[in-house]
Amino acid sequence: MKVNQDRIKKRMEALAQIGKFGETGVNRVAFTEKHKESVLLVQEWMNQLGLTTKIDHFGNLIGRLEGSSIDKPVVMVGSHLDSQPNGGRFDGTIGVVGALEVVECMIENQVSTDTPIEVIAFSDEEGCRFNNGLFGSRGLTGKVTEEEWESKDRDGVTKREALRLFGCDPDKAEDSVYPPDKIACFIEMHIEQGPVLEKQDASIGVVEGIAGPLWATVEIIGEAGHAGSVPMAMRKDSLLFASYAMSEFNQIVSSYVGSPLVGTVGNIDVYPNSRNVIPEKVRFTIDLRDIDLKRRNEAFEKFEFALSRLADEFQFAYKIEMDSDLEPKLCSDKLIDLLVEEGKEINPSVPTLMSGPFHDALIMADFCNTGMIFVRSKDGKSHTPEEYSRMEDITEGAQLLLQVTNQLCAAKTEQV
Ligand SMILES: [Zn+2]
Structure with a gap:
């Protein structure tokens, strides 16, 4: 089973158009119209694949592929679609597009899964608008406080108002919180945003812990x-x-x-x-x-x-x-081992490394077994239009995401 690089590239290019400025810049600050537009586009792709989709009351987009055991805790894969005001095309986006590719590949190959899979695009990961990031993952895991809804952006708009404009109902936010036993594990693919992989001449790496x-x-x-x-x-x-x-x-x-x-x-x-x-x-x-x-x-x-x-x-x-x-968190040992093992099949050198930047995986690691794949960043740059990762590297990361997701949730695999 192989991921489709062409499909990944096309989706990356389509998302790069939303909030585009200059040649390669992206401005999709959380809960703005451009952020919403990107969420709706990915939701459309999810619907085309036959996933059950919803935008929860924290602004997270979730697409679910049922497994044969409906009540089993889900395997969750994804990242975020919001960006910094002066951001690039890859941060967050590769993890959402990669997760979608994983599910599409599994559907295409008629993999019948025991465990349900949920593809997620977390909201307001960056935190630049309300000065507090990882909102979607904190919401989903029940860590958003009542007073946070009243925090204001620079224009005096409260988070509550911003979420309402986004189409959510903050009064019903409780309904969007997951019970701890509903998520088996979370895996995120993300650009490294640092120079370590490039220095080691490695296309992808496995994250051991997040600062x-x-x-x-x-x-x-x-x-x-x-x-x-x-x-x-x-x-x-x-x-x-x-x-x-x-x-x-x-x-x-x-x-x-x-x-x-x-x-x-x-x-x-x-x-x-x-x-x-x-x-x-x-x-x-x-x-x-x-x-x-x-x-x-x-x-x-x-x-x-x-x-x-x-x-x-x-x-x-x-x-x-x-x-x-937020406390630093280590990724799950079991998932690190699985990612490293599977990674060797794709590329003989898959190093392990620490993450300086925070990610939704930091919040999820407190809640369920969490694993993370890093994709090499050119010159270690991110949060700038200059951020760049090669499509070949992203494809290798997505392939690893596919193999591990498949391992985690396939009861019986029937290749056609
Ligand atoms: Zn990010």
Whole structure:
């Protein structure tokens, strides 16, 4: 049984048109019209294959292929369709297209399965709109809190409103939560978004564990004043203080030489953001990740200490808001072994590696046995129109996804 590269390519190309900007850019931010358009297109493909489809109340698209045992826990495969505002064509998309190809291949080859298979396109994986990612997988596993529905995007739209506009009913969200015993396992194929596979000259790899991100927002409060009239010695310039804090943050994280710990300040808002006013208030985000929870938390504590020392020295007020704090997770040993074994048939060198970026698999790993396949990224790039993975590599990843899914759920395989 072989996946069809041509079909994968055509679907990838069709999805690349939705939210397209420039030659290779994709902008499909969660719960926008373009995101919806991509979900509806994939739903149409699922319907054509005869899957039972639904968009749940968290905005997840699910297509189900029944097995002979209706009550058996499902084998779930998929990824996400939403993107960063300045994203590329491959992040998330290859996992959804790959999962669909797996099911199409099994139908085509008349594989009769014992276990039902569900192809899923999780919603709002990226988290850039509401500052909190992995929404679809957290929703499905019952981890979305009541207050999260009231969080707002930059335009003041609440998550509740955004989901309503998307066609969901947040009041019925409870109905979309899966009981823990309903999912046997989850497998996700995703671009690596890093340079490891390329360096090892490997097209695909098997993920051993996923780093847990700590997201926080730091607010520094100074004093506004006219840029022309307040003498330098009398200023409380919040942007200047924020720059000291960011520099300290970078030094702390960089001091863990040789470890996978990484820290980023990716967003900054300056108030009132005017060229002739001394900034009164600055808010900036912290993204801190490691596969080792203890080391990650230790680095964050050092930053908190550095910030309080700076506040004492320069006499400014500040606060830290915790946006999300997820523990690193290891993939299931059994699935890692199966993926590595099956991988050898496709490509003699299938390395195992850790994931720095988070994925829906991070949430699912808490809920069921989880496995992950990485596909080589050109120059390790992602979240940019320059992100690129070769179609041959994606096809190898999809082939591995097919073989493992087939192993996990085929009771009797009849090749025609
Ligand atoms: Zn992704």
